[in-house]
Amino acid sequence: MIRCDNLHVTFNHGLPTEKLALRGIDLTIPTGQFVTVIGSNGAGKSTLLNTIAGDIETTRGRIFFGDRDVTNLPATGRTKDIARVFQDPLAGTCGNLTVEENMALAYGRGQRGTLAFALNNKLRKVFKEQLSRLNLGLEDRLDAQMGLLSGGQRQSVSLLMSALQPSSILLLDEHTAALDPKTAALIMDISSQIIEEKKLTVMMVTHSMRQALDHGSRTIMLHEGKIIFDLEGVERSKYEVKDLLNLFAHSRNDGEELDDDKLLLDS
Amino acid sequence: MSLYAFLGTLEIGFIYGLVAMGVYLTFRILDFPDLTVDGSFTLGAAVTATLIVMGINPYLSTLLGASAAACAGLVTAWLNLRFNILHLLASILTMTALYTINLRVMGKPNVALIMEPTMLTPFLNLGIPAMYMKVIFVAVCAIIGGLLVAWFLYTQYGLAMRAVGSNKRMAQANGIVVNEKVYVGLALSNGLVGLAGALFAQTNGFADSTMGIGTIVVGLAAVIVGESLFATRSMLVIVMSCILGSILYRIAVSMALNTDFLGFQASDVNLLTAVLVALALVFPKLRSEYKAKKARGQEI
Numbered sequence: 203m204i205r206c207d208n209l210h211v212t213f214n215h216g217l218p219t220e221k222l223a224l225r226g227i228d229l230t231i232p233t234g235q236f237v238t239v240i241g242s243n244g245a246g247k248s249t250l251l252n253t254i255a256g257d258i259e260t261t262r263g264r265i266f267f268g269d270r271d272v273t274n275l276p277a278t279g280r281t282k283d284i285a286r287v288f289q290d291p292l293a294g295t296c297g298n299l300t301v302e303e304n305m306a307l308a309y310g311r312g313q314r315g316t317l318a319f320a321l322n323n324k325l326r327k328v329f330k331e332q333l334s335r336l337n338l339g340l341e342d343r344l345d346a347q348m349g350l351l352s353g354g355q356r357q358s359v360s361l362l363m364s365a366l367q368p369s370s371i372l373l374l375d376e377h378t379a380a381l382d383p384k385t386a387a388l389i390m391d392i393s394s395q396i397i398e399e400k401k402l403t404v405m406m407v408t409h410s411m412r413q414a415l416d417h418g419s420r421t422i423m424l425h426e427g428k429i430i431f432d433l434e435g436v437e438r439s440k441y442e443v444k445d446l447l448n449l450f451a452h453s454r455n456d457g458e459e460l461d462d463d464k465l466l467l468d469s
Numbered sequence: 470m471s472l473y474a475f476l477g478t479l480e481i482g483f484i485y486g487l488v489a490m491g492v493y494l495t496f497r498i499l500d501f502p503d504l505t506v507d508g509s510f511t512l513g514a515a516v517t518a519t520l521i522v523m524g525i526n527p528y529l530s531t532l533l534g535a536s537a538a539a540c541a542g543l544v545t546a547w548l549n550l551r552f553n554i555l556h557l558l559a560s561i562l563t564m565t566a567l568y569t570i571n572l573r574v575m576g577k578p579n580v581a582l583i584m585e586p587t588m589l590t591p592f593l594n595l596g597i598p599a600m601y602m603k604v605i606f607v608a609v610c611a612i613i614g615g616l617l618v619a620w621f622l623y624t625q626y627g628l629a630m631r632a633v634g635s636n637k638r639m640a641q642a643n644g645i646v647v648n649e650k651v652y653v654g655l656a657l658s659n660g661l662v663g664l665a666g667a668l669f670a671q672t673n674g675f676a677d678s679t680m681g682i683g684t685i686v687v688g689l690a691a692v693i694v695g696e697s698l699f700a701t702r703s704m705l706v707i708v709m710s711c712i713l714g715s716i717l718y719r720i721a722v723s724m725a726l727n728t729d730f731l732g733f734q735a736s737d738v739n740l741l742t743a744v745l746v747a748l749a750l751v752f753p754k755l756r757s758e759y760k761a762k763k764a765r766g767q768e769i
Contacts, residue, residue: 281641281642281643292636293636293638294639294642295636296636296639297635297636298635299628299631299632300702303631306625307628307632307645310625310629310643311643311644312643313644315625315629315645316626317624317625318624318625319623320625345702347702
């Protein structure tokens with residue numbers, strides 16, 4: 203379970219460039235729930251995810267995983283519970299290391315590295331098995347340098363890596379945004395499989411309204427650092443993309459035309 | 470080149486192979502250009518020589534010398550990580566401070582070890598002539614050092630360190646404590662360089678306050694020469710090619726200095742090294758520019 207209590211994040215506090223990125227987020231996500239997060243650019247979606255992951259310090263408010271208060275725990279300390287996939291396919295993997303080395307790092311996530319060999323044949327077998335799920339032929343390229351793989355392949359591997367260690371929370375930050383539609387669909391498929399299999403608590407930021415409604419069981423929309431609506435269950439199933447767009451236009455409460463092309467993608 | 474000169478070249482080559490490994494750890498693995506080594510090479514030599522003269526066991530002295538150098542690395546890492554001083558500048562500050570510290574440690578600009586016992590002493594009465602024994606000894610040290618470094622880079626901890634140098638954000642997302650890896654990496658790197666300084670002092674019979682000047686460039690030259698030999702991802706081969714690169718570099722320099730018609734003097738070695746390293750750094754860029762130009766030419 204993730205619980206955010208009155209979460210505030212302010213960047214550049216006290217400077218002319220001060221930005222109130224999050225202004226009082228109250229959010230409880232029960233164990234096993236899959237929440238999609240939407241909102242325009244600068245609404246605070248990524249900030250919320252990064253704050254939960256521990257990359258960004260909270261200005262005010264508290265974060266709980268289950269009963270544990272993790273507000274003051276640094277990002278590295280939260281990796282036992284959290285797996286992440288970033289938007290940029292280059293961010294989630296090390297280009298200088300091989301596929302198997304990257305996977306070995308993810309396999310040791312949240313544990314202290316020891317002076318035992320990072321790779322062995324038993325692990326290679328596990329990695330091969332996992333990679334073969336992708337049907338990209340990567341299972342035969344364990345020793346290929348990550349930097350030589352395409353963006354889609356790298357993102358696929360990051361996704362598998364996020365599931366190598368048991369974790370309870372998965373944070374997906376627009377993880378299909380930088381991919382072509384076909385690869386994006388494949389990645390989304392595998393994400394759903396993994397989430398189902400491991401019964402993960404998931405937050406997925408997306409720019410695609412379609413994706414937001416098709417996946418998960420709850421959708422929240424952020425605007426200017428606040429949750430402006432929260433859809434769940436039967437009510438959510440009645441919603442169509444155009445309803446979301448309407449809601450979104452309302453949230454700007456001035457009837458202004460949508461100028462964000464990304465919001466209209468796939469809708 | 471005479472046999473004697475060749476053995477001398479090999480000996481220096483193996484010693485600077487350790488320096489090259491240290492430089493490889495910072496420049497390539499951690500992506501942290503560390504110039505501390507110019508000071509920590511001398512520090513390793515100065516501490517070891519001073520302790521030996523005081524009558525301390527040479528092996529213990531060497532260990533302490535290398536540890537002192539490792540601490541110098543920690544200072545650089547601390548300046549960079551704690552106070553956000555640019556890594557290059559942090560290392561230059563430590564290096565500058567070390568110049569004074571080295572003089573204080575020795576109490577004078579140089580310490581002679583000619584008549585003192587060294588790590589080599591137990592091996593000198595085995596019947597092998599000293600000039601061969603020295604080379605064998607430093608070769609064994611460099612190779613054992615290389616095996617240990619390669620092993621380290623293959624471990625979970627070493628792999629985490631490589632991830633830190635490659636992609637900090639990814640490393641963090643996988644629970645790797647970035648700063649700790651930088652501290653350990655710099656300590657290890659400078660420890661290796663300090664060990665090289667200690668070996669240099671014992672095989673050459675002195676420690677001198679100016680002996681470290683240019684260490685970083687020589688180490689970098691060895692790394693680059695080694696890298697150009699093998700295109701590989703194997704850590705063992707890469708680390709061993711640091712040693713080989715160091716030896717080849719030394720042979721190239723001594724050939725250049727010994728070839729009369731080129732007219733070089735011993736004092737030209739720093740210019741030669743700088744030009745060699747500059748060329749090695751520039752060459753990949755020039756090649757890719759040339760290739761791009763050629764590709765454009767074909768299109769038109």
